[in-house]
Amino acid sequence: MAYEPHINIYAIRAFIDNNKISVFQLKVIVICFLIILMDGFDISIVAYLAPVLKQKMALNSESLSYLFVSGVLGLMLGSMILGPLADQIGRKRVLIFSTFVYGVGSILCGASSDFSLLVLFRFITGIGLGGAMPICISLCSEYSPLRYRMLLCTLSWSGFTVGIAIGSVIANWLLQYLSWHWLFYFGGILPLMSIPLIIFSLPESLECLYKRNSSHAVASLKRIIYAINNKANWSNLTNVLHPNNSNERQTVIALFTCGFTAVTILLWLSFFFSLFVFYLLTYWLPIIFEGIYDYNKINYITSMLPLGGTLGAFLLALLIDYRKEAFVILAATYFMAMVFLLIIDNFIYEYYELLFIVFMIGFTLAGAQNGLNLISATLYPAHARATGVSWAMASGRFGSIIGSYAGAWLTTGSKISSLFSNLSLGTLICGIALLMIFMIRRYRRLIIT
Structure with missing residues (x-):
């Protein structure tokens, strides 16, 4: 192992953890919140349009499942490819690219009157969405002081469920005056307008600047440090002998070395079943209740899922910060x-009782998923954090693909009567897997001490 003068990344992390939250850091959280909000809105568009598209394009449930699957397949591939790429070339660069891709993809969806093209462009949109979300989680985790990390990251990630919930309001309002195409246009123009904000206001990842160690990267790090605390002592953060550890160049391999294998498999299992259930409900609730309630009521029922998730995310974050047993x-x-x-x-x-139950499913399921997204960033070393989050989310996206397609089968005929009880098995598996991660981590701490 060679040693060389280098920026002390450990001192920089400690500096962030030991300082109060600054306006600069809050700006990072807010920008990521807005990006994730637009992600959530774009993801939910096809759910709210499903009854409309089914009628306008004469689609059946199987055709709808192709549309749902194409988006989440893109999400999975985007997470798997763009997350590790962000660890290698820079998270800000990949975030700009991802935002551009899903903005253009959404506009192309709106311009498509042919169903096959709609499926294709929905896949492209998903690739951009899959790259943007894990990068935002990593940036929020990296720039948040340790004592506020869970709450601040929850604030940022709540944009996802807020975006899904806003989708119902916008869909109910916009479709009174314009065609369904405009919902996609709206979902594409906003991300493209946000790109200058990302370029000029969002900082690059500390880890990426540290890896580059160029004069430009050092100057950027200086500006970031002084933006957090203008009285910082830069000399304490540099010119320290630091091991040039070749293991830090690993990406996906790092998730299965140094004792992370079991934790990684259990985490992926949790993500798979959690997003399997969440996406099946998000996409297929409008179809399940199509013959029971009118279009507006169906959208309000569907919106209870993310609204419950938003409140659940905040309360669970506060509870985790207080109890620490995430x-x-x-x-x-x-x-x-x-x-x-x-x-x-x-x-x-029972309409109002149903609203409450769906809200509570969102409170528990989507709220826990939010917490799962955030604590996944704490399981891995910093150099593999975006990779760890993106591949965990990719496993969840695979679950959402299966869930999106399985919905076509589970919501037809007599199977709908057992739909919700079958889905409860998925949440049971999530709970068991997370308990096993807790026991593994606790056992390791006991061995070390």
Whole structure:
């Protein structure tokens, strides 16, 4: 192992953890919130348009499943490819590219009257969305002081569920005056307008600047440090002998070395079933209740899922910050989601009771998923953080692909009567997997001490 004079990245991390939250850091959180909000809106567009597209394009449930699957397939590939690329060439660069891709992709969706082209452009949109979200999580985690990290990252990531919920309001309003094409246009123009904000206001990842160690990167690091605290002592953060560890060049391999294999597999299992259930409900609730309630009521029912998730995310973040046992708390929350999925059949024809139950499913399921997104960034070393988050999310995207397609089968005929009880098994698996991660990590701490 060679040693060389280098920026002390450990001192920089400690500097951020030991300082109060600054206006600069809050700006990072807010920008990521806005990006993720637009992500959530773009992801949810096809769910709110499903009944309309089904009628306008004469689609059946299987055709709708292709549209749903194309988007989440793009999300999965985007997470798998662009996340590791961001660790290599810079998270800001890849975020700009991802935002451009899903903005243009959404506009092309709006311009498509042919269903095959709509499916293709939805896939392209998904690739951009899949790259943007894990990068935003990594940036929020990196720039947040340790004592506020869970709450600040929750604030940023809540943009996802807020964006999904806003989709119902915009869809109900916009479709009164314009065609369905304009919902896609709206979902594409806003991301493209945000690119200058990303370029000029969002900083590059500390880890990426540290890896470059060029004069430009050092100057950028200086500006960031002084923006956080203008009284910082730069000399304490540089010119320190630091091991040039070749292991830090690993990406996906790092997730299966140094004792991370079991944790990685269990984390991927949790993401898979969590997003399997969440996306199946998000995309297929409008179809499930199509013959029971009118279009506006269906959209409000569907919006209860992300609204519950937003509130659940904040309360769970506060509870985790207070109790510190993140994996136990999230496991218990998934078990609660299982209970609500088991009892929802009793309230299908009771509108206001149904709103409450769907809200509570969102509170537990989407709220726990939010926490899972955030704590996944804490499981891996900093040099593989975006890779760890993006591949965990990619496994979740694979679950969402299966869920999106399985919805066509589970929401037809007699199978719909057992739909929610079947989905409860997915949340049960999530809870068990997270408890196992907790026990593995606790056992390792006992061995070390």
